[in-house]
Amino acid sequence: MRLRDHLDPTLGWRGSSDVEKVRTYTRQSFQFIIVAVAVASMAASARAGDAVSTAAALVCAVSALVVLHRIPALGGASTADVRAPLSVQIAAAAVLVLVGAAPNLLWVAILVTTPIAALVDLRWSLCAAVVAPVVAAVSGSTALEITLLAFCIVAMATTVRLSMWLLRIVTELATTRDAAAALSVAEERLRFSRDLHDVVGRALSAIAVKSELAAALARRGDDRAAAQMDEVRVLARESMTDARELVRGYRSVDVAAELRGAQSLLSAAGIRTELTGTVADIPGAVAEQAAWVVREGVTNILRHSRATYCRIEFGDDRLRIVNDRPTSPERAGDGTGLAGLRERLAAVGGSLTVESGADTFTLAVEFAPTTTSPTKDTP
Known part of the structure; x- marks a missing residue:
């Protein structure tokens, strides 16, 4: 599936499973946050006449979208595919921090935290919520900026991990439901094959025995052969009736x-x-x-x-x-x-x-x- 397909909230929605709908909703929610923050960051950089920060924000946002597109839990193929775009995103974020205005710290925190939090455990994101404010304090940021930075990292990391947890639970429930349905089908097939064996087996055995008896009587010219064949005919009809009732599930x-x-x-x-x-x-x-x-x-x-x-x-x-x-x-x-x-x-x-x-x-x-x-x- 191409990237533009992921950005289309209506493509294939009606034909998707419940799990796929939850996955699409989760992925597109993250993508919306990335796009909104990137637009805000680029607008602020453009107003300040900072072409480098504007380009870095664009590169950071596109890289983040590619990372989200390639995460397996969100429909991607392999975690290994995220290494290159993630490296590009981190490099672009570093440029934003080094040459951009102070507000870019918050936008960078959101741009970087959203895709990374979907890949790593929450504890690593919480560690980043401690390290990033320290680095910001060393670089001369104000107390308000430091507090907002820590809050943004913790809030985004928690939101992303909870969303991923919910997606995993929904996927496991769907898998369990499918397994239970497959097991029910297998059990019903086993029950039907067992009943069919019991019904057809006895009927065929009875027909075989009475046919052999009728043949032996006929060879001796015994008139009872006709009576035995009449019984064979009755058995055949009864077995057909039993088979029909078995198929309908009414047989006892x-x-x-x-x-x-x-x-x-x-x-x-x-x-x-x-x-x-x-x-x-x-x-x-x-x-x-x-x-x-x-x-x-x-x-x-x-x-x-x-x-x-x-x-x-x-x-x-x-x-x-x-x-x-x-x-x-x-x-x-x-x-x-x-x-x-x-x-x-x-x-x-x-x-x-x-x-x-x-x-x-x-x-x-x-x-x-x-x-x-x-x-x-x-x-």
Whole structure:
């Protein structure tokens, strides 16, 4: 961005962010002070017929504007870029002090303090507020001039540092807000991918099992193949409905319905199912999480085992799903499905453990104790 762009208070204002507006306001406020003081200094020097002081004031002001333009906090690229213009400004200020009239001390203090205070800590500016009056006293300035000089340095340094502090706070708040928004988006994407995995995974597993059963029946000429394909069609439509509801954010699961679906699916796959307890033993506050456990547990049985037997146990604040003949017990506890279950359970204070062996695989869930009345649904 060119220097004249920084001097235009309306350029790109509507399209700028809040931080950029605060930065522009701060930078242009400093620039206005520099220009106003430079005009006053040049006018006084011109009236006195001091061409050297007039030129020095102009050079000092332009150098100060360049310094402000290059400070990173105010939109510049690098602090290293300010060294040359800052050196020129200090040299021009020295000329003003040496050959200019006494009032130039105040203008020089403002011209030099404004850009330098934006670069250094406040304590260095306060040190300058002590040293400069001493130098002015040695040079023969009056007590009033010395007092005004110290006041101008302290006032400008404090104002500039407070403005820079405010700008830094606004920038940090905006950065924090952006980070929080990005985190929220990431969490929502993770939640959606987890739900999508749970919904589509079970549906595809069920369709695959029933399709294989229908194909086997058809090869034997069994009329039940048509009924199985009808069920596949129903499952496909239900999964499409579930996916639409998931996208809309309205989807919920019911533990009793999931249990009925699990028993039907396991039976179709030729897996004998034993049920211990009832879903009424699960507190209503965690019923939805229990439904997801049933869904994911049965999906894993179909995908990662050659099971012939499955036992689903409901108890007070607990749920266990046990099956035989796991195909890969060393990897059965890995995967996005169980990771998603752990996240769901952690949200309600529950925990999930996996017990895998050569002959059995157990999915055990413990819910946090609750006083919520249990659900009245039954399988």
